[in-house]
Amino acid sequence: MVSSTHVSEGVLNVVQHFLESAIRARLNLDFGKEQTRPLQVPDFSKFSSYLSDFIIQNKLTKAEIVCLILALVPYISPGLISTVVGAYLPNGGEFPDFGGVKGKNHRGILPTGETVLYILAGRDLDKRVKLSAMFDDDHLFARKNVIYIEPVPPGEPKMSGRLVLDDEYVDLFLSGKISRPKLSSDFPAQLITTDLEWNDLVLDDTTVEEIREIEVWLKHNTRLLTDWKLADKIKPGYRVLFHGPPGTGKTMTACLLGKYTKRDVFRIDLSLVVSKYIGETEKNLSNLFDKAANKDWILFFDEADSIFGKRTNVRDAHDKYANQEVSYLLQRIESHAGLVILATNMKANIDPSFTRRFNSFVEFDNPGISERLKLWENYLPKSVSLDKQVNLKEIARNYELSGANIVNVIHFAGLHTLEQNKTVITADILQKGIEKEYRKEGKMIRKS
Known part of the structure; x- marks a missing residue:
């Protein structure tokens, strides 16, 4: 196959026609119109694009391809869904079975989980239940953070949530480039880099040796798990505590590890993570780790004792939830497959129950x-x-x-x-x- 590019005009036309055919096939059945021939999946091997590569490499089924293209179509043909459905409703009106929502700015129909299920299964309840598995946590779409159903208000059906294609995949499929996430309440982390080199980092020999061990893990862990088939025996990820006085090179070391292993380093803004509202801290952390899943990012928690500090005795509901949030964070860090670095000026302030989970401690002394x-x-x-x-x-x-x-x-x-x-x-x-x-x-x- 020719090297991949962004979505070309040829594959755009093909995917739009494919989705339009899928929608018409379902509507023709429900509106008693003449049946079209069975829906044929296009031969994506004819196209050189990241979209076609993703479909082929992940061996997507017909249903999964329809779901993926349905999530992508608002970005490439905003009026396609409205135009197709509108032709079956000449006098206007609602068609609840089809699902879909209106956006604040987007004037077309934004597909929902109900839209996917209707196009693929109509009113066949058994088939709809089986197809709902595309949105389970163990499905490819969730594991790779490709597509998800936007949460809905309490009491509303889960599948009435908007079908969302992750921004990174939108960028990849349309431009061939993935834009890095920006610091926000939904993503409380910021990319950090350095123009310095290892020679600019002046540390004692013991500290340098500990850092080299981390570099070795970054370079070879994937091969160790796959080639040596140790994935089911070794815990995912690597957890390190950097401790020592301010200005001794902790942040710079994290940046250099990323620079020399070609990984992005994101420093977590704890002021955005920690919330005074019960449950919000957990939500912020969940957003962060969901975004970081299946990425080669290095997560750097600076001043980590502000959230990873010793847990309080439970005096009220706030203390109870604060401790639950720390426990949740421990679980997410332990299950994260990448490198997580926690930095603190005071190692003694870190909760002992957490320090047991570190793979390595690296001490940064004031220079002699x-x-x-x-x-x-x-x-x-x-x-x-x-x-x-x-x-x-x-x-x-x-x-x-x-x-x-x-x-x-x-x-x-x-x-x-x-x-x-x-x-x-x-x-x-x-x-x-x-x-x-x-x-x-x-x-x-x-x-x-």
Whole structure:
């Protein structure tokens, strides 16, 4: 097969005609019109597109293909469903069996679960029940987060919910590119990246060795589970705790692991996850993990003790639900097949019942004298000169600064050097930057 592209005009015409034929075949039966010939599935191997590839590779049945195209059609032919159904209702009116809803902005019919079942099974109850399995949790559509039925208000039939094709598959099928999800209440995580390299990360040998173990897992775990057939013996995923003082490289390490294993790293915004409303935190976490399922993402929970901290004694309903939410989170993390990194400045604050579930602990210490010297040398721009009075070895020995502190000092010194219209960083400017960092953290300058 030719390499895949986005949906071409040829395959668009074919899928629209196929869906239109499926709808007409059902309506002809119910409205007593002349029957058409049996519905034939197009030969998708003739087309080079991500849509046809998905259908072939996953060996979709006729019913599954109808469902997939029905979910896609509002994006490629907004008026198709309204036009076809309207021809059978010349005087207008409602046709409840067909299902479908109106959107806030979309003027056509948006298909629902009822629409799928009607097109494929009509009023045949046994067939409708069997076809409903397409929306079960263990079906391909749910496992790969392709299609789902939008939740409905309490008391309304589940299948009256809108048939939703995940945005990533809409992008893939129509443009050949998957846009990354944006930070929102539905997706409380943000993509983080770095332009730095491993050489810019200055850590002690023990920490580096622990990080290399994570890198090995990222590179080889899939082969271990599939080629060695260990998937039913080894728990999915890898859970790591990064702990240590602020500014020691925890976030940067997560970014570098993603960069060098070609994975997206998403930092979870805990302010969006944690809700004062009972049950909302669980819902937010569910949205996050559902989106991350079957992806090669790295999930990075910064300041994790704010939600993974020691559980409270149950004093009221709020405490009860808070503990339930933590338990739910533990279950989701344990079942997640990817890498989950939790970062905290205080390891002691993490609930002991949770720490047992980690595969690895990685400690990030404040840099020693030799590490601080290397950080100064790495981060000072090579294009800028230092005054002869600046002695980096002495600065590294005398001032206990983290990597983040050192970057801040260089930032401060660079700005003030430019403000003074100079090209050389002076010892005085560096000293002022160092003193500022100490004041920020409420520390007194004490030479080592």
